[in-house]
Amino acid sequence: MIVPNIHLMEVRAPDVAEQVQPGQFVIVRGAEGGERIPLSIADWNREAGTLTIVFMEVGLSTGTLARLKAGDSIPTLVGPLGKPTAIANLGPVLCIGGCYGIGSVLPVARAFREAGSEVTVVLEARSRYLIFWEERMRALAKRLIVFTRDGSAGHRGHVTGLPDILKQEGVAPAQVVVNGCTFLLARSSAALAPLGVPITVSLNPIMIDGTGMCGVCRVTVEGQMKFACVDGPDFDGRQVDWPELLNRRKQYIGEETYLCHRASCGRA
Numbered sequence: 001m002i003v004p005n006i007h008l009m010e011v012r013a014p015d016v017a018e019q020v021q022p023g024q025f026v027i028v029r030g031a032e033g034g035e036r037i038p039l040s041i042a043d044w045n046r047e048a049g050t051l052t053i054v055f056m057e058v059g060l061s062t063g064t065l066a067r068l069k070a071g072d073s074i075p076t077l078v079g080p081l082g083k084p085t086a087i088a089n090l091g092p093v094l095c096i097g098g099c100y101g102i103g104s105v106l107p108v109a110r111a112f113r114e115a116g117s118e119v120t121v122v123l124e125a126r127s128r129y130l131i132f133w134e135e136r137m138r139a140l141a142k143r144l145i146v147f148t149r150d151g152s153a154g155h156r157g158h159v160t161g162l163p164d165i166l167k168q169e170g171v172a173p174a175q176v177v178v179n180g181c182t183f184l185l186a187r188s189s190a191a192l193a194p195l196g197v198p199i200t201v202s203l204n205p206i207m208i209d210g211t212g213m214c215g216v217c218r219v220t221v222e223g224q225m226k227f228a229c230v231d232g233p234d235f236d237g238r239q240v241d242w243p244e245l246l247n248r249r250k251q252y253i254g255e256e257t258y259l260c261h262r263a264s265c266g267r268a
């Protein structure tokens with residue numbers, strides 16, 4: 001556990017580590033008979049054949065992963081899945097990460113920096129104690145901006161306050177990238193739309209196969225149906241139907257709560 005409720009898992013998966021690109025994800029099952037859940041790849045070591053995954057414990061499957069011990073095995077890990085984030089030398093680029101998205105935005109920010117872009121990293125968390133990898137971000141970014149809702153570090157509030165800060169600091173990004181929970185993605189897209197530049201959000205609808213076959217991950221972007229697992233997960237946040245995505249994400253909340261409760265009572 002790297003900060004409360006957020007875990008880092010290093011998995012040996014040489015075939016995936018060899019091919020992974022920033023912005024991609026894996027589908028994982030923590031136990032035989034368990035559900036398949038998508039998790040972003042937050043880092044990798046091609047030589048050692050390992051992947052780093054940062055996940056937040058929110059329910060049954062992430063709870064199963066959180067209880068694994070070093071040296072344990074997991075039955076399923078499929079990847080790398082999804083289209084990599086489009087990287088180029090674009091001049092100033094803003095990379096925003098919140099909760100587990102602080103992990104997955106790191107390789108994206110690093111790739112933009114390696115391509116020659118000037119990277120500003122923005123981290124958002126409820127409080128200072130939930131921020132991780134600050135030093136790693138500082139090492140690669142030209143500028144690090146932190147928001148905490150309680151004001152315990154950086155600016156108090158949400159990334160919605162970013163446009164004013166960017167103006168004060170004279171930053172005019174050519175591209176914005178946002179990784180994290182759906183609320184952060186939606187809120188950032190609304191707040192930063194007036195900048196008039198692409199806002200790449202890594203969408204996180206419910207997924208099952210991750211290969212474009214089941215249709216569970218469908219989202220509406222620019223009025224068209226897309227499968228986030230194969231057409232994304234990156235889309236322009238200015239074009240996403242956010243109310244639909246937020247509704248679809250909670251469609252199994254009753255079943256998820258019931259199963260999690262049953263498992264914690266030892267009756268699963």
Ligand SMILES: Cc1cc2nc3c(=O)[nH]c(=O)nc-3n(C[C@H](O)[C@H](O)[C@H](O)COP(=O)(O)OP(=O)(O)OC[C@H]3O[C@@H](n4cnc5c(N)ncnc54)[C@H](O)[C@@H]3O)c2cc1C
Nearest residue numbers: 037038039040055056059060061062100204206207249256
């Ligand atoms: C491409 C992608 C990358 C992701 N990367 C990360 C990551 O790096 N770290 C991280 O902590 N989380 C990530 N998520 C979200 C993660 O998949 C869910 O938090 C996880 O599936 C929850 O499972 P659970 O059983 O623990 O919780 P549940 O109690 O089942 O659900 C809790 C919440 O997670 C959502 N959820 C449930 N099942 C799925 C599913 N199969 N696919 C997507 N969402 C689901 C539900 O809408 C619910 O709101 C990612 C999701 C996607 C689509």
Ligand code: FES
Nearest residue numbers: 210212214215229
């Ligand atoms: S997860 Fe099945 S089509 Fe995308």
